[in-house]
């Protein structure tokens with residue numbers, strides 16, 4: 001479904017990702033772990049088209065993503081929850097959730113159906129729907145960001161360090177949400193980054209390790225493990 005073919009990127013003249021070559025399959029949950037500054041955020045931003053590739057190619061369901069402008073990637077069914085807070089403060093949480101679907105002119109019926117699925121996966125959002133996007137705590141904001149990524153992410157969901165800074169109770173709820181998400185969407189591919197891989201519990205099917213912008217080698221057929 002998603003193939004990275006020797007992709008490299010530079011930021012301010014410095015190579016941040018070097019020749020990343022890997023494939024993500026439908027129905028898998030893949031962890032990308034690595035120390036701070038290893039390039040995890042940059043990898044997700046490259047997939048979203050928010051950073052230019054220096055070399056290489058990203059293929060999504062057979063299509064070269066270079067031909068798809070960043071603002072059209074959500075309409076390909078790619079949802080993204082960046083690490084930083086992304087709620088629009090002047091909109092309610094429900095408006096924030098519906099936004100990615102409205103931007104891509106999804107029919108209202110389908111948007112309603114996706115909202116229903118999202119609330120099934122993240123039930124805590126039900127009580128927040130009418131609140132302002134500005135009135136959420138850090139943890140609630142993470143749940144809402146997950147919800148918003150799920151609204152757009154029919155095929156692929158990218159979550160950047162979602163467990164970072166979550167209190168243990170909320171981290172358990174977040175992990176439960178990811179399990180429900182997979183049960184309800186068996187074909188969905190989910191990529192989750194974390195600096196501390198143990199926060200991801202037993203969720204990942206595969207763990208890739210980024211070290212200074214490069215994928216660490218792993219024994220053939222085995223998962224990559226850093227810790």
Ligand SMILES: Nc1ncnc2c1ncn2[C@@H]1O[C@H](COP(=O)(O)OP(=O)(O)OP(=O)(O)O)[C@@H](O)[C@H]1O
Nearest residue numbers: 011012016034035036037038039040041042043195
């Ligand atoms: N806007 C920027 N300007 C300069 N350097 C940057 C910028 N963004 C990222 N970098 C550098 O690129 C490298 C990779 O950063 P990136 O944010 O992708 O790492 P990360 O693995 O997500 O780290 P963290 O866990 O701290 O979020 C780092 O060395 C960082 O300093």
